[in-house]
Amino acid sequence: MKTESYLERVLAAGHLAVTSECGPPRGATAASILDKAKYLEGIVDAVNITDNQTAMVRMSSFAGSVLLRQQGMHPLLQMVTRDRNRLAMQADILGAYALGIDTMLCLSGDHTRFGDHPMAMNVHDIDSIQLIQMVKTMRDEGKFQGGAEIKGAPKMFIGAAANPFADPFELRVMRLAKKIAAGADFIQTQCIFNVEKFERWMEGVRKMGLHKKCYILAGVTPMKSVGAARYMKNKVPGMDVPTELVERMASVEKEKQPAEGIAICVETMERLKQVEGVAGFHIMAIDWEEKVEEIVKKAGLYPRPQIQ
Amino acid sequence: MITAERKPLEEIIDYVKDFKRILLLGCNECVTVCAAGGRKEVGLLASGLQMALLKSGTSIEIREHTLERQCDPEYVEELVPMIDSADAVLSMACGCGVQQLAMRFKEKPVFPAVNTKFMGGSERQGVWTERCQGCGDCLLGITGGICPIARCAKQLMNGPCGGSCNGKCEIGDDVECAWHLIWERLKALGLQERYLDIMPAKDWRPGGGAGPRKIIREDLAE
Numbered sequence: 398m399k400t401e402s403y404l405e406r407v408l409a410a411g412h413l414a415v416t417s418e419c420g421p422p423r424g425a426t427a428a429s430i431l432d433k434a435k436y437l438e439g440i441v442d443a444v445n446i447t448d449n450q451t452a453m454v455r456m457s458s459f460a461g462s463v464l465l466r467q468q469g470m471h472p473l474l475q476m477v478t479r480d481r482n483r484l485a486m487q488a489d490i491l492g493a494y495a496l497g498i499d500t501m502l503c504l505s506g507d508h509t510r511f512g513d514h515p516m517a518m519n520v521h522d523i524d525s526i527q528l529i530q531m532v533k534t535m536r537d538e539g540k541f542q543g544g545a546e547i548k549g550a551p552k553m554f555i556g557a558a559a560n561p562f563a564d565p566f567e568l569r570v571m572r573l574a575k576k577i578a579a580g581a582d583f584i585q586t587q588c589i590f591n592v593e594k595f596e597r598w599m600e601g602v603r604k605m606g607l608h609k610k611c612y613i614l615a616g617v618t619p620m621k622s623v624g625a626a627r628y629m630k631n632k633v634p635g636m637d638v639p640t641e642l643v644e645r646m647a648s649v650e651k652e653k654q655p656a657e658g659i660a661i662c663v664e665t666m667e668r669l670k671q672v673e674g675v676a677g678f679h680i681m682a683i684d685w686e687e688k689v690e691e692i693v694k695k696a697g698l699y700p701r702p703q704i705q
Numbered sequence: 706m707i708t709a710e711r712k713p714l715e716e717i718i719d720y721v722k723d724f725k726r727i728l729l730l731g732c733n734e735c736v737t738v739c740a741a742g743g744r745k746e747v748g749l750l751a752s753g754l755q756m757a758l759l760k761s762g763t764s765i766e767i768r769e770h771t772l773e774r775q776c777d778p779e780y781v782e783e784l785v786p787m788i789d790s791a792d793a794v795l796s797m798a799c800g801c802g803v804q805q806l807a808m809r810f811k812e813k814p815v816f817p818a819v820n821t822k823f824m825g826g827s828e829r830q831g832v833w834t835e836r837c838q839g840c841g842d843c844l845l846g847i848t849g850g851i852c853p854i855a856r857c858a859k860q861l862m863n864g865p866c867g868g869s870c871n872g873k874c875e876i877g878d879d880v881e882c883a884w885h886l887i888w889e890r891l892k893a894l895g896l897q898e899r900y901l902d903i904m905p906a907k908d909w910r911p912g913g914g915a916g917p918r919k920i921i922r923e924d925l926a927e
Binding site for chain 1: 858859860861862863864865866867868869870871872875876877882884885888889900901903904905906907909
């Protein structure tokens with residue numbers, strides 16, 4: 398074990414881990430995030446707190462993570478390289494660890510073009526792989542990125558994202574290999590709707606033995622409606638929603654579409670459980686946190702293991 | 706080359722409307738090539754300004770001149786005989802040219818007539834695209850001759866983000882994914898294994914991170 402992270406302990410014990418996410422509010426009210434997080438308490442092993450998700454300003458991931466930690470939950474601090482340089486990021490990593498946050502996800506972040514501040518300067522001092530490298534150096538060598546010694550190294554369990562559905566496809570396994578070589582301990586994937594393509598990606602992952610070097614959590618998202626399915630298919634960069642799933646959502650009445658979306662999500666999880674190398678699930682129920690419990694239970698992943 | 710685009714006429718009028726005699730200066734280098742501020746554009750702007758000002762009942766005297774290079778003191782010196790007869794200077798050169806004038810003629814107001822854009826190349830007739838951000842430590846040798854700093858919207862140094870789709874960038878179909886291009890090029894060159902090398906965090910000091918940059922060639926400097 399590299400860290401004290403609860404997520405690492407669940408994974409190291411050989412359980413299928415379950416994580417989910419909680420987007421912080423676009424305001425300064427602590428209750429807004431805690432109310433959402435309550436739906437996830439005892440249901441998942443760690444909760445991702447997104448970092449200015451879709452390039453929209455929200456309460457910081459750092460603050461949201463601290464609020465959850467204070468409730469005894471296990472937050473997973475997300476950090477994008479878009480908004481801050483390496484000094485600011487390292488400062489936050491030190492602060493977060495001091496406040497009991499030991500699990501994080503390293504991302505480059507959506508481009509500001511998609512958010513409500515398209516006029517902002519993108520920072521991108523470092524990229525996501527360099528961020529992984531930086532956090533690993535801080536943890537394992539006790540050194541800042543600049544080379545100076547850290548007094549009290551932050552022992553972070555390091556996560557990264559992978560998108561098996563973006564192009565060029567043949568590069569996607571190599572990109573994962575790079576993230577692992579940089580120091581990623583676990584991976585959360587983009588939402589999987591096209592299971593066949595994901596299986597092809599996992600074949601490549603196994604061929605390089607990457608599933609043995611890092612835990613891979615398969616990302617899933619329940620679709621609320623046929624409109625949401627179409628939106629994800631057509632508007633979200635890097636998403637692969639097969640036409641037959643959109644048609645399946647369209648084939649049921651409007652009131653029954655949420656239940657159908659959850660059924661698809663659970664079926665997908667059952668199929669993914671059969672894929673060698675999948676170490677758990679990351680459920681991204683975008684603004685639908687109240688349904689995560691139902692999904693986890695229907696997927697046979699409840700009760701969650703209790704690890705000391 | 707350095708690319709530029711002419712500022713909107715209204716903004717230029719706002720700068721010069723209170724002066725009687727204007728010296729309008731073009732530059733025969735980059736801004737000529739990208740059709741923003743050479744001799745021809747100087748002529749067009751001068752007549753455009755005259756007409757617009759006449760319409761509003763103002764008359765202004767505009768003297769036109771185009772230097773070989775406005776960023777070079779030797780050529781700027783040419784202006785000495787004509788500078789006194791102008792109340793203000795309007796420059797169609799890039800920001801380097803404008804500053805060279807302001808430095809040489811401290812008592813004259815100098816206004817820019819173009820927006821300096823980027824270092825680019827010509828894609829086809831009338832289309833220029835950004836190719837270099839002058840990061841001062843060129844990566845092209847390891848990225849197959851395609852720059853991820855200038856051409857990836859997130860300046861990623863280790864591969865494409867999760868938004869790359871059909872060779873296009875997530876910010877829009879009119880932008881090519883730089884890493885898709887790099888990958889195709891590395892494959893064509895038989896260098897795909899090079900992709901697995903992790904490019905470490907960049908030192909931005911040569912790229913301006915350490916303040917304004919300077920090159921001193923001891924063999925040439927006086």
